[in-house]
Amino acid sequence: MISDDRILEEAIRLVNDGVSVTLPVKGQSMLPFIIGGKESVILTKPLHAQVGDIVLAWVEGCRYVVHRIIRIDGEHVTLMGDGNIVGVEHCTTDDVKALVTHVVDAKGRTHDIYNRWRQKAMKAWWYLRPIRRYILAIYRRL
Numbered sequence: 001m002i003s004d005d006r007i008l009e010e011a012i013r014l015v016n017d018g019v020s021v022t023l024p025v026k027g028q029s030m031l032p033f034i035i036g037g038k039e040s041v042i043l044t045k046p047l048h049a050q051v052g053d054i055v056l057a058w059v060e061g062c063r064y065v066v067h068r069i070i071r072i073d074g075e076h077v078t079l080m081g082d083g084n085i086v087g088v089e090h091c092t093t094d095d096v097k098a099l100v101t102h103v104v105d106a107k108g109r110t111h112d113i114y115n116r117w118r119q120k121a122m123k124a125w126w127y128l129r130p131i132r133r134y135i136l137a138i139y140r141r142l
Contacts, residue, residue: 008056008064012097015045022104025066029081030054032125032139033118034066038106041066041113043098049077052122054100054113059089066100068122082125085133 011021021043027036034041034054041054049055054068057079067079067089077096079089103111112118128135 005064008097011043012056015043015098018045020044020101021098028140029083030066030068031083031136033082033113033122034100034103035106040104041100042102042104042110044101046096046099049093049096049099052119055079055096056098056100057089057091058095058097059091064097065089069096082122083132083136085129085136 008023011023014021022040023043024040025034025036030036041056043056046053046055049069049072051069051072054066056064056066057077059065059067059079065079065081067081067084069077070080070088071078072093075092075094077091077093079091080087100113103113105111125132
């Protein structure tokens with residue numbers, strides 16, 4: 001059986017060659033914007049990652065995550081999953097391996113992750129950090 005890391009490394013190789021890659025996502029760390037186990041993300045080569053971008057990154061020198069960039073200080077990048085309440089990860093700009101450009105829903109429809117509605121929703125979600133726990137609990141029960 002091929003490991004997840006091996007699959008991700010091959011996807012990163014393809015992205016570096018200029019190929020867009022669609023990968024299913026697991027976990028709930030990007031709720032409500034990306035639903036693990038039901039949706040996939042489309043990855044492209046990251047030219048100039050910036051705050052607010054959702055990226056595939058090698059974090060803490062031990063694992064890959066698909067999370068949003070919340071801070072860039074020189075070469076140091078801080079990431080946080082939209083579904084996380086307080087946890088952050090750290091990496092360098094070289095560890096940002098791919099940019100998420102679209103989400104593919106369970107019905108196969110492709111959605112731009114950076115459209116105007118999602119950008120406004122993402123900003124509102126950021127400011128709701130103090131009460132995310134309660135909103136996510138309700139969301140998960142629905």
